[in-house]
Amino acid sequence: MLLAGVARPSALAEQKESSIRQNDRTNALPDFRNLGIVARILLVVNAAALAAALVRAQRAAEIDARFFEIAFWVEPALFAILAALYAARGALARLRYAAGFACALAIVAVLTGAMSAVQSLLGRTIDWAGLLHGVVLAVALAAVLLEYFRVRNRAFSPALAEARLQALQARIRPHFLFNSLNAVLAIIRGDPKRAERALEDLADLFRSLLADNRQLIAMREEISLCRQYLNLEHLRLGERLQVQWTVDPGAEDALVPPMLLQPLVENAVYHGIEPGLAAGTIEIRIGMEGDRVVVGLSNPYHAEHQHRQGNRMALANIRERLQLHFDVEAKLDAGVDGERYRIDMVMPYRRAP
Amino acid sequence: MTPLRVLIVDDEPPARARLRELLDDCRAEVPNAIVGEAGNGIEGLDLVVSSTVDVVLADIHMPGMSGIEFARHIQGLEAPPAVIFVTAHDQYAVEAFELNAVDYLLKPVRASRVASALKKAAAGPRVTREVLDRVDPLPRRFLSVNERGRLTLVPLTDVLYLKAELKYVTVQTGEREYLIEESLARLEQEFAGLFIRIHRNCLVARQRIRGFERLADDEAEASWAVLLEGCVEKLPVSRRQWAQVKALARS
Numbered sequence: 139m140l141l142a143g144v145a146r147p148s149a150l151a152e153q154k155e156s157s158i159r160q161n162d163r164t165n166a167l168p169d170f171r172n173l174g175i176v177a178r179i180l181l182v183v184n185a186a187a188l189a190a191a192l193v194r195a196q197r198a199a200e201i202d203a204r205f206f207e208i209a210f211w212v213e214p215a216l217f218a219i220l221a222a223l224y225a226a227r228g229a230l231a232r233l234r235y236a237a238g239f240a241c242a243l244a245i246v247a248v249l250t251g252a253m254s255a256v257q258s259l260l261g262r263t264i265d266w267a268g269l270l271h272g273v274v275l276a277v278a279l280a281a282v283l284l285e286y287f288r289v290r291n292r293a294f295s296p297a298l299a300e301a302r303l304q305a306l307q308a309r310i311r312p313h314f315l316f317n318s319l320n321a322v323l324a325i326i327r328g329d330p331k332r333a334e335r336a337l338e339d340l341a342d343l344f345r346s347l348l349a350d351n352r353q354l355i356a357m358r359e360e361i362s363l364c365r366q367y368l369n370l371e372h373l374r375l376g377e378r379l380q381v382q383w384t385v386d387p388g389a390e391d392a393l394v395p396p397m398l399l400q401p402l403v404e405n406a407v408y409h410g411i412e413p414g415l416a417a418g419t420i421e422i423r424i425g426m427e428g429d430r431v432v433v434g435l436s437n438p439y440h441a442e443h444q445h446r447q448g449n450r451m452a453l454a455n456i457r458e459r460l461q462l463h464f465d466v467e468a469k470l471d472a473g474v475d476g477e478r479y480r481i482d483m484v485m486p487y488r489r490a491p
Numbered sequence: 492m493t494p495l496r497v498l499i500v501d502d503e504p505p506a507r508a509r510l511r512e513l514l515d516d517c518r519a520e521v522p523n524a525i526v527g528e529a530g531n532g533i534e535g536l537d538l539v540v541s542s543t544v545d546v547v548l549a550d551i552h553m554p555g556m557s558g559i560e561f562a563r564h565i566q567g568l569e570a571p572p573a574v575i576f577v578t579a580h581d582q583y584a585v586e587a588f589e590l591n592a593v594d595y596l597l598k599p600v601r602a603s604r605v606a607s608a609l610k611k612a613a614a615g616p617r618v619t620r621e622v623l624d625r626v627d628p629l630p631r632r633f634l635s636v637n638e639r640g641r642l643t644l645v646p647l648t649d650v651l652y653l654k655a656e657l658k659y660v661t662v663q664t665g666e667r668e669y670l671i672e673e674s675l676a677r678l679e680q681e682f683a684g685l686f687i688r689i690h691r692n693c694l695v696a697r698q699r700i701r702g703f704e705r706l707a708d709d710e711a712e713a714s715w716a717v718l719l720e721g722c723v724e725k726l727p728v729s730r731r732q733w734a735q736v737k738a739l740a741r742s
Contacts, residue, residue, distance in 0.1 A: 311580070312579070313552070313579050313580045313581075315580075316580050316597070316598050316599060317503065317579040319598075319599045320505070320506055320579065320598040320599040320600065321503065321505035321509075323509055323599050324505035324506065324508040324509035324512070325505060327512065328508070373505065374503050374505060376503075412552070412554060413554050415531060415555045
């Protein structure tokens with residue numbers, strides 16, 4: 139009784155906390171380190187400057203001169219703001235949405251004012267009215283932009299929820315499930331210990347498949363999932379399946395979408411190893427290039443093995459999920475390179491907590 | 492009752508082990524003896540030819556040669572064994588089997604199903620070549636040539652051209668020629684991606700075409716011959732086929 143009484147409030151608290159986090163995901167400041175976000179800010183601000191130049195110009199020939207006049211004031215402040223937001227991203231993200239919103243606007247106001255003041259002083263006069271005017275315009279534009287990003291984020295959130303469904307669609311082939319069960323049945327009498335381990339691996343694999351796949355996970359977890367999967371395939375295919383892992387320990391704590399590697403490794407087995415009479419090797423490289431995580435995967439290519447449909451679906455699915463999580467900063471390339479089929483992925487490095 | 496002589500063809504060692512166990516389990520009900528095991532269709536064909544086999548348990552999804560292609564080749568033998576297909580999950584094949592009353596087992600396989608399939612195979616009618624052609628959507632990878640009771644497999648990729656003469660079709664490779672009892676029209680249909688018809692009686696391998704040579708044009712219209720890589724013979728292109736062959740040569 140007492141235990142139950144203690145347990146209940148904490149369960150409630152947990153529930154509340156998770157619902158707050160849920161809320162956070164839809165009402166959040168944009169990721170100021172995301173290339174796509176930065177590009178959109180640059181585009182909108184410069185478009186606004188151009189629009190202002192169009193309004194101010196008396197004749198068509200004046201437009202560029204007016205634009206440069208405005209750009210002279212806008213660009214230094216814009217880059218200073220972007221740099222500051224880049225640096226403050228972590229701190230801003232930890233705040234409640236309203237507070238983060240206010241802080242971001244404060245950064246815009248202060249930096250616009252400061253940069254304009256510095257530039258004016260270089261010209262030795264300060265036009266206080268003009269400066270105030272600029273700051274008000276900058277804050278208004280920033281508020282509009284932040285609201286745009288919030289609305290866009292909201293519109294994308296159902297898609298993020300759908301990522302879980304999509305991960306399910308990139309599911310393990312029934313072909314694999316039934317063949318594995320058949321292989322386990324074959325060793326139950328002769329090697330019960332191995333059969334136990336195989337069933338445990340199979341259970342873990344399906345637990346991951348059925349899990350909530352919206353949250354990013356550490357690369358380490360995804361790698362161990364792939365190893366369990368490959369253990370099962372090894373039971374079935376024996377020496378025909380050779381795997382060569384090269385993992386940079388630095389990349390192990392990178393955050394990645396769940397089920398990022400497993401479907402690709404499964405495709406490599408299905409299209410690269412199973413159609414071959416001789417043994418084949420799957421190479422998996424996971425490394426760091428600067429602040430980006432690079433993943434390379436290759437397997438023997440069998441031109442005559444034509445069932446490419448499943449592979450294309452898995453690739454499209456992973457590409458889509460990478461885009462959902464990393465926008466334009468992630469990339470996936472796939473193609474035939476001589477005797478081997480290669481997949482290369484790049485994504486920004488975000489450290490797992 | 493003499494025991495049924497059974498051959499197991501599956502590329503996965505545990506799958507073969509499982510079938511061995513199950514055949515053992517149902518031995519009291521259906522007497523059977525395992526005469527051999529093969530890891531792929533090509534080895535399986537050797538065993539079918541070299542030993543007496545009543546029933547083959549053949550996995551469908553195998554490297555080198557699918558179980559269905561394996562079954563198509565053994566139909567060329569004088570007294571082919573019955574085939575029971577085994578598959579984990581091959582929706583297309585299973586539908587085709589249902590439609591054509593072909594017997595099959597699903598992995599994981601059960602002993603009771605093995606017993607009933609063996610009984611049926613021992614008594615019932617065998618699957619025919621026509622049915623297998625219908626069941627298998629993919630072209631074969633080999634042509635099988637029956638020479639004095641021996642089965643020779645000729646990979647399609649080795650074939651330069653196929654030429655119809657009277658009852659037979661000549662299969663020409665870089666090394667030698669073989670005779671098979673198949674219709675050129677059916678071969679053209681099955682291997683449409685690999686071969687192109689240049690004449691009423693001749694299909695040539697698209698990949699091997701090196702060029703064209705103008706034959707003596709004493710008549711009003713010129714006629715052409717195909718030059719194939721690894722082949723000294725010049726194969727005449729009929730007027731009817733020339734437009735099509737030329738279009739291919741351009742692309």
